[in-house]
Amino acid sequence: MDEFGLIEEFFTRPAHRPEVVLGIGDDAALLALAGAADTLAVTTDTLVEGVHFSRSAPAFDVGYKALAVNVSDLAAMGARPLAFFLNLALPAADAEWLAGFRDGLFALADAVGLDLIGGDTVRGPLAVTITALGTVAPGAALRRDGARPGDRVYVSGLLGEAALGFLLRGGRLSLPSQFQESVLARLDRPWPRIHEGQALVGIASAAIDISDGLVADLGHLLKASGVGARLNIRRLPLSDAYAAARPAVGYDPALVFGDDYELCFTVPPARVQALAGLASRLPCGVRDIGEIVAGAGLTLHDGEGVYTPSRAGYNHFDDPGSL
Numbered sequence: 087m088d089e090f091g092l093i094e095e096f097f098t099r100p101a102h103r104p105e106v107v108l109g110i111g112d113d114a115a116l117l118a119l120a121g122a123a124d125t126l127a128v129t130t131d132t133l134v135e136g137v138h139f140s141r142s143a144p145a146f147d148v149g150y151k152a153l154a155v156n157v158s159d160l161a162a163m164g165a166r167p168l169a170f171f172l173n174l175a176l177p178a179a180d181a182e183w184l185a186g187f188r189d190g191l192f193a194l195a196d197a198v199g200l201d202l203i204g205g206d207t208v209r210g211p212l213a214v215t216i217t218a219l220g221t222v223a224p225g226a227a228l229r230r231d232g233a234r235p236g237d238r239v240y241v242s243g244l245l246g247e248a249a250l251g252f253l254l255r256g257g258r259l260s261l262p263s264q265f266q267e268s269v270l271a272r273l274d275r276p277w278p279r280i281h282e283g284q285a286l287v288g289i290a291s292a293a294i295d296i297s298d299g300l301v302a303d304l305g306h307l308l309k310a311s312g313v314g315a316r317l318n319i320r321r322l323p324l325s326d327a328y329a330a331a332r333p334a335v336g337y338d339p340a341l342v343f344g345d346d347y348e349l350c351f352t353v354p355p356a357r358v359q360a361l362a363g364l365a366s367r368l369p370c371g372v373r374d375i376g377e378i379v380a381g382a383g384l385t386l387h388d389g390e391g392v393y394t395p396s397r398a399g400y401n402h403f404d405d406p407g408s409l
Contacts, residue, residue: 111310112230113162113295114220124221126168129159135212145186146193147274148214153194154278155297156218158347161283162295164228165220167198172205173215198280228286228293228351230310237291237352237378239315240361242279243370244325245300245348246340247272259334265327276347285367286351289360293351299342301395304350305384311352316385317376319393341386341395352378 101109107125108116114129133152135141153170160167172191176184195202200218251273253259254266261269279295286293294307300322308315319337328340348370353361361372386393 108227108229113159113293114165116163116222116227118224125224125227127160127163127165127220127222127227128217129156129163129220130215130217131155131159132213132215143274144190145183146190149187149190149192150194150275151190152214152216153191153200153218154276154347156216157194157198157200157280158276158278158295158297160218160220161278161280162228162293162349163220163222164226164283164287164290164293165222166284167200167280168219168221169201169203170195170216170218172202173217174205174207175210175213176207177210177212198278222287226287228283228290230292230294230307231312232290233292233307233311233313233352233378234354235313235378235380237354238358238374239304239317239350239352239376239378240372240374241296241300241323241348241350242282242368242372243346243348244272244323244328245296245346246322246328246343247325248276248345248347249339249343250327250331250335252343252345253335253339259331261327262330265325265330268325269327273345276345278347279349279370282349282368282370282372285364286349286361289353289357289364290351291354291357293349296346296348296350297344299344300346300350301341301384301386302344307350307352308378308382308384311378312382314379314381314383314385315376316379316387319375319386319388321373321375323371323373323375337388337393338395338397342397 105117105119107118114127117126117128119126133139139148157167247269250259250261251269254261254269292307292311294303296303304315322340324340
């Protein structure tokens with residue numbers, strides 16, 4: 087059983103409160119609170135030492151990334167960052183480590199406008215849980231269930247660089263020196279596309295952030311929307327670093343590794359021109375990689391035939407070292 091099957095079997099159930107606009111099954115829950123002008127978006131993620139980061143990882147990077155993965159979820163909903171809670175399990179109160187962690191955490195919090203408003207600290211194996219809050223106008227949130235046949239499929243930024251950083255750090259890939267720093271930075275300090283998500287409100291019909299890999303995350307969007315998709319992998323946005331590595335690694339790192347924290351979103355044909363007009367607000371760039379089709383499932387092709395990746399995407403119950 088994978089993590090999503092586990093959630094669906096044991097923890098998914100209908101909401102009983104009318105304030106719950108959207109519950110389990112998207113990048114964030116949506117709550118409509120009485121008297122509030124905006125809808126509240128709420129998301130939470132946990133990072134565990136030995137699973138999401140190594141014991142030797144700089145504390146700054148752990149703090150930064152723990153918050154970044156939550157901000158990315160807010161971005162996928164088109165939400166504006168508001169505040170966050172921090173729950174921290176520590177094996178010991180190491181002042182030097184905590185100072186670095188704090189600096190990384192607040193570097194991103196200040197950059198995107200999030201206030202720390204509470205949480206909990208306990209003794210135990212090192213783990214970081216953050217719950218982030220954002221706001222979005224009523225009915226305006228980007229969700230996974232709005233894609234329709236004929237919509238174009240887009241991704242922001244570049245795919246696969248975090249995967250290259252992971253392989254490089256593990257000694258499984260050699261890269262020219264001019265690319266090494268950039269791919270490690272994409273792995274350790276991803277920049278969540280929070281401004282891009284807000285810009286896509288009213289244009290994108292559906293959206294999701296790419297945390298478990300394009301194939302897996304687009305698959306969640308397709309399932310929620312009840313549609314399929316056909317992608318051309320030769321249209322994936324890949325960096326010069328990836329071009330240098332592709333003869334050795336192929337396309338799979340860009341398709342199934344995850345940790346990209348880019349946005350995958352769909353746009354109806356009638357709004358494609360409006361998306362083009364957003365270029366100045368989307369400096370990371372966006373790339374049309376395929377289309378939504380009737381039916382179910384995701385088909386990948388490379389212009390010559392069907393392409394089948396080695397796996398569907400990241401799963402917490404897989405071998406964490408496999409790719």
